Amino acid sequence: MGTNRLAGSLVRVIDLQQLRADPDRVRASQRARGEDEALVDALLEADESRRAAVAAGDAVRAESNAASKEVRSASPDDRPALIARAKELSGSVKQAETEESAAEAVLRDAHLAVSNIIEEGAPPGGADDYVVLEEVGAKPAFDFETKDHLELGQLLKAIDTDRGAKVAGARFYYLTGVGALLQLGLLRMGLDQAVGAGFTPAIPPVLVRPEVMEGTGFLGQAAENVYHLAEDDLYLVGTSEAPLAGYHMDEILDANSLPLRYVGWSSCFRREAGSYGQDVRGIVRVHQFDKVEMFSYVHPDEAQAEHQRLLAWEREMLDKCELPYRVIDVAAGDLGASAARKFDCEAWVPSQSKYREMTSTSNCTDFQARRLNIRIREERGTRPVATLNGTLATTRWLVAILENHQRSDGSVRVPEALVPYVGRDVLEPVT
C-alpha cells in the first residue's frame, strides 16, 4: 500500500476554510490553553503565502506545459525556437516550485504548532482548575493501621521495586506471584468488557514510526516523555493510542463501517522527564506499565456522544473493582495538544489521602485524523474522522486495589468481579 508520509504531504491540522471563516474561535482556544494565539495569525499568513505561491506556480506550469506540447507538433524548422522558449519556461517553473515548497514548509510548521481546538464547555484554567463532576462510592474507613501499596506488595511478594531498580533502574519493578496474576486478571477483565461491548481486541506494536508519533500529537510538548531509539528512528509508545490511531493511517474508511472500536493491550513506556522526586515510592509513576486502552474512530458528529460512552465504560470497570472514585472535567490549560476535551476518573488512594488518575478519556475530534490522513467518504468529497481514546485498566490500578481492599493482617480482598480472573478471592501475605 502506498502511504503519504507526514513529512512529504501537506498537513492540514486545522480546517483552513473553517479557520478563515472564524479565526477568533481558534484564537480563543489557544488563549484557553495558555498557548500563543499569535500562532493562529502566523498560520493564516502562511496559508495566504502558500496560496499565492501555488497560484503563481500553477500559471507558470500551464504555460510551460503548453509550450512543450507545441514542440511535439512543430515542424523541424520551428523546433529550435520553440525548444528554446520551452527551456526558458521550464527554468521559471523550477524557480516557482522552489518558492512553493518553501511556502509549504512554513505552512506545515505553522499547522503543527497549533493545538486542537478546545471543546465548548471545557473548564477554563490550568492543572488545578478541573471541575469535579461526580464522586462515586464511599472511601474505606479502616479501624487499623493501614499500609501503602508498596508495603502490601512486599508482604504479598507481589511487587519488587528493589530488584526492578537493580536490573533496570529507578521506576522499574517486577510484578511477581499474585502481583503478576492480579495484573493479568485485571487487564483481561478490561479486555473482556470491551470485547463484550463490541470492541475489536488488538495487541499492537509498541515501537512506531515518527509520523505515527507526530500524527498522534506526542512529539509536541510531550516529546520529552517519549523514548526514542535513534539507531532505528522508532519511538516506544507511551500508550497503545499511538499504534491504534496509526492503524488506519492513510486510509479512506467506509462511513458505514463507523464506529470502528479497538481495545488495545500493550506495555507502555514513559521517560517521566521532569517528574523527578514525584511519586518515587512504589508503582504509581513508572517507566513501564501495562494498559488496556479503548480507541474509537467515529463520525465527527458522533464524537461527543462517543466520549460519554467511553467514560461510562471506564466507570463500569472502576465499579467492578469496587473502587471509590471521582470524575473530573480537565481544564483547558491542562489538556494535551490533541485533546479537545478530557475526563479523568481518579480513584481514592488511602495512603496518600488523595484521588489519583486511573483513567483518562480524550475527544481528539479530527486532530489526529488530519495529521494521520484518516478520512471517510461523504457525498461531497472526503472528511477526516474523529478519534477518541479511553483507559480501561493499567498497572496503576493495582495501587488502588491493594490499598482500598487491604485488611488488618496484610491480606487483600479480591473484588468479586475479579475473582474468576485472578483465581482466588484473597491475596495472602507470603511468609
Next chain:
RNA sequence: GGAGGCUUCGCCUAGUCCGGUCUAUGGCGCCGCACUGCUAAUGCGGUUUGGGUUAACCGCCCAUCCCGGGUUCGAAUCCCGGAGCCUCCGCCA
C-alpha cells in the same frame, strides 16, 4: 549482514524494455438510470485524491502512478538516493 523481485486512481490489474497520443487500461466494488411484478440478472452511464477558480453547480486550470532529487522542451516510463513489502542465503533464536 548479502542477493534478487515488487510498489499504478477503494481492491486487483494493463502500461515501464523503446519518454510525448497515459487527459492511465480492464475487472471487482460502489453510485445513478433503464428494463423486469419486487429482488436478482442484464444494459447504459458515472466513480483517484488534493489545491485553485465559483454564492453554489457545470466547466476549466495545477498537481498526483511509494517518497525525494536528477536528466529532458517533455518522465508512470530513463538515472541517482531513500522507504515499504516479498523471496532466498547467512547469522542468531
